[in-house]
Amino acid sequence: MRAKDRSPAARSSVRGLDPDGPGNSAVESPMQRGSRSLLRDINVSLLIELVRRSGPISRAELARQSGLSAPTVSTIVGQLLERGIFIEVATAPSNGGRPPVLLSIDPSAGYVIGIKLRGDGLTTVVCDLDAQVLATEEASVSLVGDPAAAIQAIEQETRRALRAAAVPRSKVLGVGIGLSGVIDSSRGVCNFSHLLQWRNADLAKPLQRRLRLPVWVDNDVKTLAVAEKWSGDALSARDFVTLSVGRGIGLGIVINRSLYRGATGGSGEFGHMIVEPGGPKCECGRFGCLEALVGEDALRRRVGERHGRDVTRDQLIALATAGDGATLEVLDSAGRKLGLAVANMVTLLNPELLIICGEGTDLGNPFLDPVVTAVREQTFADLGRQVEVKVQRWGNDVWAVGAATLVLRESFSLPGPDEKSHAIWHRPGPER
Ligand SMILES: [Zn+2]
Incomplete structure (x- = not known):
């Protein structure tokens, strides 16, 4: 069981544990009880993380930042160069003497697949180690109430996306899947999704059998946080939230x-906080949830009432962009309501960074400005003025890229009891 986050980023404040080096008695960690090979694996992950964040970087700087001895760094770097995960890159001309050789990660050393499931279909991407998209595939198929249809579609789309990206299968590290709901990510089981109307749907096991690749499953919103931590705005943040x-x-x-x-994977269901007892009915079956008041369906309904007709998502965005008075009023009122909830969340969690993302950002300033204003003005003390707020550009494949970073995170993390972890080390060397 992977009971906690073992991502490289999670350990980045930890210095290396050098089996050959001095000073280990000062480092307090249960990892010290591990074997020498485990220590080496920790150090491998640490060096990869440092190169990923700070590269191109010299061996000497790696030793300094990791706290590992020069011979230990040299040995591990040699192994990673041999496997094609690190590459040596040209350096800026120095003032005389020999220019240092800098190390960087080869983004084409491995590839990952990310899939976002929706009620009406799925988006599949193939990404390199920098989470850059090589191919995107869209498929329309009803997945509501039908996990078996999802498994079949995932298998099909994975093969299609790999062909489109022209990536050798031997270099694929695994498949990450994101979906709405409460997910037991340690088992790859969707415990409950009201959007898909699934209960106890096992995705990882059957898909691993069919695809013969490691498979990770997580809540879609959580995958966005993982993506921000991997290569996005939150690369160096310690405490942050993605909304x-x-x-x-x-x-x-x-x-x-x-x-x-x-405790059970259900954190962050922010939209289902009841903010108006007896309010409008929510998709989850209860009444007065935040989502039922300020989610996109509610906004479309309210703007539709003002105009006396049904309003589609595209029409809502067009009305907002054109500055339609009734639409701006609805968005402002909803933005304030959402902003108050977000301000309370900031008071509760005191994050350093708040990243606002999702398709609702297409509604732009009329919806988002009141959210940011509320965060600045309605939080306790200075917490709301100190938090950095970023609005992320939104694209159709962002969710799927988020799911792909699940694999990146797990592939570069410590070996766990389940063999599929640490995939990159146990696969045959890259084809050159
Ligand atoms: Zn609800």
Whole structure:
């Protein structure tokens, strides 16, 4: 069981544990009880993380930042160069003497697949180690109430996306899947999804059998937080939240560089906080949830009432962009309501960074400005003025890229009891 976040980022404040080096008695960690090979694995992950964040970087600087001895760094770097994970890159001309050789990660050393499941279909991407997209595939198929259809579609789309990306299968590290709901990510089981109307749907096991690849499954909003931590705006943040707005409203919570899941994986269901008892009925079956008041469906309904006709998502965005008076009023009122909830969340969690993402960001300033204003003005003390707020550009494949980073995180993390962890080390060397 992977009971907690073992991502490289989660450990980035930890210095290396050098089996050959001095000073280890000062480092307090249960990892010290591990074997020498485990220590080496920790150090491998640490060096990869340092190169990923700070590269191109010299061996000497790696030793300094990791606290590992020069011979230990040299040995591990040699292994990673041999495997094609590190590459040596040209350096800036120095003032005489020999220019230092700098190390960087080869983004084409491995590839990952990311899949976002929706009620009406799925988006599949193939990414390199920098989370850059090589191919995107879209498929329309009803997945509501039908996990078996999802498994079949995932298998099909994975093969299609790999062909489109022209990536050798031997270099694929695994498949990450994101979906709305309460997910037991340690088993790859969707415990409950009201959007998909699934209960206890086992995805990872059957897909691993069919695809013969490691498979990870997580809540879609949480995958966005993982993505931000991997290569996005939160690369160096320790405590941050991603707020996704759109049809649903959710939070990805990262505390001390670890994704906070809660006891059963149900953390961050921000949209289902009841903020108006007896209010409009929510998709979850209860009344007065935040999502039922300020989610995209509610906004479309309210703007539709003002105009006396049905309003589609595209029409809502067009009305907002054109500055339609009734639409701006609805968005402002909803933005204030959402902002108050977000301000309370900031008072509760005191994050250093708040990333607003999701398809609802297409509604732009009329919806988002009141959210930011509320955060600045309605939090306790200075917490709301100190938090950095970023609005992320939104694209259709962002969710799927988030799911792909699940694999990146796990592939570069410590070996666990389940063999599929640490995949990159146990696969045959890259084809050159
Ligand atoms: Zn609800």
